[in-house]
Amino acid sequence: MQMASGDRISLQTYQFVGATPGKKVYIQANLHGAELAGNAVIHQLIEFLSDLDASALAGEIWLVPVCNPLGMNQRSHHFAAGRYNHYDGRDWNRIYWDYEQEGEDIDAFVRSHLNSDPMLIIQNYRQRIQASFQAQLEHLHSPAGAPVHKLYRAQLQSLALDADCVIDLHSSSNRGLDYLYYFRDRADSTSFFGLDFAILLDEYDGDAFDEAFIKPWLALEAEFAQQSRPIRFDIEAWTLELGTGMELNPESVAKGLRGIKHYLYQKGVLVGLEPSPVPSPTQFLAPRNxxxxxxxxxxxxxxxxxxxxxxxxxxxxxxxxxxxxxxxxxxxxxxxxxxxxxxxxxxxxxxxxxxxxxxxxxxxxxx
Ligand SMILES: [Zn+2]
Structure with missing residues (x-):
């Protein structure tokens, strides 16, 4: 994205590809401008993965630190004010494109896949998502242009759309504990992160990054259940809240790092030696309300x-x-x-x- 001054806003992605095929894990940090701790987690993950033999990694891990340059650089005097885009007032984490809202015929898709192998279902459904995403990208290139939030989300979501697992690293904008958000039927994996507690996102906030990624898959699962073939795809999205805003709280960074490594090990992305497990599982689960x-x-x-x-x-x-x-x-x-x-x-x-x-x-x- 080019700024009035001529400067260009861009993102740096770090990709680690293992010796054997497997999941694609996508991890980003600092979507809200004041929420910094995840960047330190990603830095340490980059160091860890750089030293790792390719045979100890199955699939690939994509890392995007400082994923919202505009939000991160916003200030009100000494304070980082980057939760909302000052230009249009939008929350930087309520702007994402959600395939589920495209109103495509999910019912017919499920009917035609009732006896298909889950891997094939994932592949075909992902193709649908990608095709629909590409179609809306074409509008961005019209002579009429496109608003900031659409340009930005197109860049960010294009990196994550084909992932099996999305981890979005946030912190409090204020002062908080270390916890995570999870989605329906994914409670089992919450314990791997070893955080203070986990909140089920059963009432949707609307167009958050994690939601926009996983909602189409939850809808697909619901439709399969409706058509009498209950199925749970191994596709997950997590938002971790790591401590206090405008800080790299060392304890929160350490907990985030340890939790993610342990999760990746449990999911078969890191193979071989178990990285230091979390001292205690995530302590309790609670519904949003x-x-x-x-x-x-x-x-x-x-x-x-x-x-x-x-x-x-x-x-x-x-x-x-x-x-x-x-x-x-x-x-x-x-x-x-x-x-x-x-x-x-x-x-x-x-x-x-x-x-x-x-x-x-x-x-x-x-x-
Ligand atoms: Zn946030």
């Missing part, structure tokens, strides 16, 4: 807040809001208590909040 976000009930300053990683019971104090006024009264302190029992996993960096702004997130869980 177990996430509860707290927003400031009035404007003020946050104090005495619990840290990420704190388990709270209903009624426990989560934080205080120091609230100022213009009515001649002394400033007040408001206590905010937990509505339910669970784990606080993310908190806002800024302690000043307007009414309605984000303060913290917890995942409800009875213990």
């Amino acid at each position: 177990a996430v509860e976000k707290y927003y400031a009930p009035t404007g003020g300053l946050i104090q005495a807040r619990v840290d990420p990683g704190t388990w709270v019971k209903a009624g426990d104090r989560l934080y205080q809001l120091l609230s100022f006024n213009k009515s001649g009264q002394p400033p007040g302190v408001i206590e905010i208590q937990a509505k339910s029992t669970g784990l606080v996993y993310d908190i806002s960096i800024n302690h000043a909040v307007n009414q309605g702004e984000y303060v913290l997130a917890m995942v409800q869980r009875d213990v």
Whole structure:
């Protein structure tokens, strides 16, 4: 993509190809501009894979660090503001092309593949996805041009569309724990990553990178089940959330790296010697609706807040809001208590909040 200044925005891909055929694994980092930790994970993966004998790798691994240069370079004073594209206000992770929304006749595709080998089904369905993707790419080259988000997503998705496994490395934009998002019927593999917990993306956010990749496959599985041939394709997408924004938290980087290596080993991509396994499996799984976000009930300053990683019971104090006024009264302190029992996993960096702004997130869980 060429900028007004004449500079060109481009992506660097690192590809490692094993001695034997196998899965294609696609890993990217920094899709949101402030979420840096995944870049350090990819750097260490590059070092690890560079030293690895080709016989210890089956299939191929594609790595794309700093995958969103525009978002990564955005600033508001000292702060990285790259969650949204300043040009059009779009969230950089809600813009992706989703084959499922093309409305192609999946019902007929399944009917014609009811007795086919799963490998052939994957191959033929992937061809359909690719053909549809190519068709929409042609619109980008019309004399009318195309908007930024479509140009950008075309580049990024073209790298990942034929993958068997997509791992998208994020962090909190604020301060958070290390956890992951997973999709329907993929709970088994969550334990390999050894993170604090995992959230099932059962309610879709809409056009996130991981979703756009896997939704067509989930739809295909659902249609096969509908036509009485339950089948689960070995196609997976993960979003890892590694710690705090604007930081390379060493512990989060180490956990991310160890988890990915262990996952790749378990999936047969790394073969031979087992890389150091995770010390404990991912600790618990939760549905999306177990996430509860707290927003400031009035404007003020946050104090005495619990840290990420704190388990709270209903009624426990989560934080205080120091609230100022213009009515001649002394400033007040408001206590905010937990509505339910669970784990606080993310908190806002800024302690000043307007009414309605984000303060913290917890995942409800009875213990
Ligand atoms: Zn993110």
